[in-house]
Amino acid sequence: MNSGYKKWHLSSTTLIVGLLLNPFISAQEPTTSDAITNYIRAIDTIESDSSAYSRELADLYLSLGNAYVTSGDFAAAKRAFQRGMQIERVNLGLNSLAQTPYLFSIAETETQLGNYTESQAALETLYNINVETHGESSPAMLPVLEQLLDWYTDSYDQLSRSDAYKSLIVAEDIGERMYRILSNNKAINPSESAEQYRKISHMHYMIARHLEEYGEPVESGFSINNGQQVRSQESSSHMHFRRGKAALEERVKSLEQQPDASMTEKALALIDVGDWYTAFAQRASAKKTYNLAYELLPDDENGNTQRQALFGQPTLIAYTAANRGQTTLPQDLQVTVTVLSSGSTRNPAIIDPPESLSERALNSIYKDIRNMRFRPQRVEGKPTKAEIVLPYASQQADLNLTRK
Numbered sequence: 001m002n003s004g005y006k007k008w009h010l011s012s013t014t015l016i017v018g019l020l021l022n023p024f025i026s027a028q029e030p031t032t033s034d035a036i037t038n039y040i041r042a043i044d045t046i047e048s049d050s051s052a053y054s055r056e057l058a059d060l061y062l063s064l065g066n067a068y069v070t071s072g073d074f075a076a077a078k079r080a081f082q083r084g085m086q087i088e089r090v091n092l093g094l095n096s097l098a099q100t101p102y103l104f105s106i107a108e109t110e111t112q113l114g115n116y117t118e119s120q121a122a123l124e125t126l127y128n129i130n131v132e133t134h135g136e137s138s139p140a141m142l143p144v145l146e147q148l149l150d151w152y153t154d155s156y157d158q159l160s161r162s163d164a165y166k167s168l169i170v171a172e173d174i175g176e177r178m179y180r181i182l183s184n185n186k187a188i189n190p191s192e193s194a195e196q197y198r199k200i201s202h203m204h205y206m207i208a209r210h211l212e213e214y215g216e217p218v219e220s221g222f223s224i225n226n227g228q229q230v231r232s233q234e235s236s237s238h239m240h241f242r243r244g245k246a247a248l249e250e251r252v253k254s255l256e257q258q259p260d261a262s263m264t265e266k267a268l269a270l271i272d273v274g275d276w277y278t279a280f281a282q283r284a285s286a287k288k289t290y291n292l293a294y295e296l297l298p299d300d301e302n303g304n305t306q307r308q309a310l311f312g313q314p315t316l317i318a319y320t321a322a323n324r325g326q327t328t329l330p331q332d333l334q335v336t337v338t339v340l341s342s343g344s345t346r347n348p349a350i351i352d353p354p355e356s357l358s359e360r361a362l363n364s365i366y367k368d369i370r371n372m373r374f375r376p377q378r379v380e381g382k383p384t385k386a387e388i389v390l391p392y393a394s395q396q397a398d399l400n401l402t403r404k
Contacts, residue, residue: 006336009155011356016289023359032065032067032070035063035067036064036067036071039059039060039064039067040062040064042060043057043060043061043064046060049332051089051288053090053091054348055087055088055091056086056088058084058085058088058091058098059084059103060084061081061084061087062080062081062084062101062102062105062226064080065077065080065081065084065105065109066105069105069108069109069112074112074113075109075113077105077109078106078109078110078113081102081105081106081109082102082106084102085099085102085103085106087339088102094129095129095133096129096133097129097130097133097259099125099126099129100130100144102130103122103123103125104122104123104126104147104151106118106119106122107120107122107123107126107151108117108392109122110122111155111158114301116159116163120170121157123148123151124283126144126148127144127148130144136177137149137180137181138181139181139185139188140154141177141181142178142181142182142188142193142196145174145177145178145181145197146178146195146199148174149171149174149175149178149199149200149203150199150271151165151203152167152168152170152171152174153168153171153199153203153206155167156168156206161214164210165210165216168203168206168207168210169207171203171206171207172204172207173204175199175200175203175204175247178200179194179200179250180249182196182197182250183250186254186257188254190251190254190255190258190265190269191265193251193253193254194268194269196270197247197248197250198272200244200247201244201245201247201248201272201276202244202319203244204240204241204243204244204246204247205240205276205279205319205320206319206398207240208240208241208244208280209237209371210239211236211237213238221260227330232282232327241276241280244276245276245277248269248272248273248276249270249273251272252266252269252270252273255269261365263296263298264295264296264297264298264303264306266296267293267294267296267297267306267310268293270289270292270293270296270339271289271290271293271310271375273289274286274289274290274375275317275373275375278290278317278343278373278374278375278376279317279319279320279373280344281342281344281373283342283343286335286342287383288348290378290383291381293310294307294311294378294381297310307378310375311375311377311378312377312378313377313386313388314339314343314374314377314386314388315374315375316372316373316374316376316390317372317373317374317375319341319375320371320372321368321371321372331354332391332392332393333350333351333353333365333391333392333393334350334351334352334389334390334391334392335348335349335350335351335365335369335389335390335391335392336349336351336387336388336389336390337349337369337387337388337389337390338385338386338387339374339376339377339381339385339386339387339388340376340385341376342376342383343372343373343374343375343376343383344374345369345370345372345373345374346367348366348370348390350362350365350392351389365392368392369390369392
């Protein structure tokens with residue numbers, strides 16, 4: 001498909017949908033039901049004027065599927081995504097990368113429908129067509145591997161305990177592939193790879209936490225690629241501590257080899273390592289690493305501003321608050337917490353707890369908060385204890401904190 005056709009394809013689709021959904025034409029903002037109706041009309045129009053496999057239909061089916069997802073009709077969404085993918089395949093071939101958004105969307109809807117095996121199959125297809133195009137070890141694989149890693153870690157809370165662990169084992173395999181590509185391609189910009197190294201380490205934190213809380217299931221094998229079986233080796237929390245730390249330290253090393261890397265970039269990379277030590281209660285190593293980062297920041301007004309932003313108050317290490325209990329709360333809460341100089345928490349207390357809050361919910365909230373870790377605040381360069389108010393949302397933890 002040449003670029004000129006691609007441009008026409010996008011503009012013609014935009015024109016049709018724009019006319020159908022334009023809020024200046026409609027008396028009010030279209031509802032999800034209106035959007036579904038309008039997308040179907042646009043599809044019928046193009047099929048009548050052109051053919052059932054006109055490529056501009058693919059984008060419309062993707063948008064229709066997303067509208068169905070919003071409405072909660074996941075079965076209809078899956079059919080729309082599959083139809084859009086079929087059109088891309090007819091026009092561009094079975095191994096076209098244009099299938100990528102459709103395969104991700106199909107995987108999401110299959111998960112919502114409880115079809116985890118089908119979700120896995122869609123993601124395997126996605127991985128394989130990218131390998132076919134780029135090669136398994138190419139840096140071009142990093143974006144799709146990163147998306148796959150996100151999918152498997154994000155699906156953790158949606159699955160049974162056994163399937164959740166299997167999902168983490170697949171995520172570990174994906175993370176190892178990312179790590180090999182990053183380690184073997186020194187030309188990759190450290191600024192671009194920073195988030196990927198973080199995600200690899202956070203995945204290891206999730207596995208470590210799962211093992212600490214539930215242990216390892218007897219059956220943990222899981223298929224990821226071409227029917228190959230991925231099995232967790234005999235695992236331990238400490239092993240995943242080491243592997244996550246190695247990913248973060250690799251970023252530090254890569255920055256040290258970059259002559260144009262700023263002191264701030266190096267300090268931020270060290271802070272990530274310090275946060276990792278804090279998350280695993282390695283207090284002495286955390287303090288030493290934070291000291292290095294603190295001293296690396298420029299000794300000027302800008303550096304002092306950065307020190308205040310990074311160390312002026314306790315900072316929640318976000319991944320220690322992820323995958324918390326699934327307790328449904330009647331409202332958002334405010335919790336007073338003592339953050340020790342080690343970054344651990346003590347004495348959580350809910351401010352004005354609602355009468356409807358059960359003892360079980362209360363215990364779940366306090367357990368979540370005890371599992372959280374903070375980068376401790378520093379006063380005159382030294383870590384100190386602090387009292388904070390932690391907003392605890394009914395759905396997920398709010399990361400904005402205030403001092404008491």
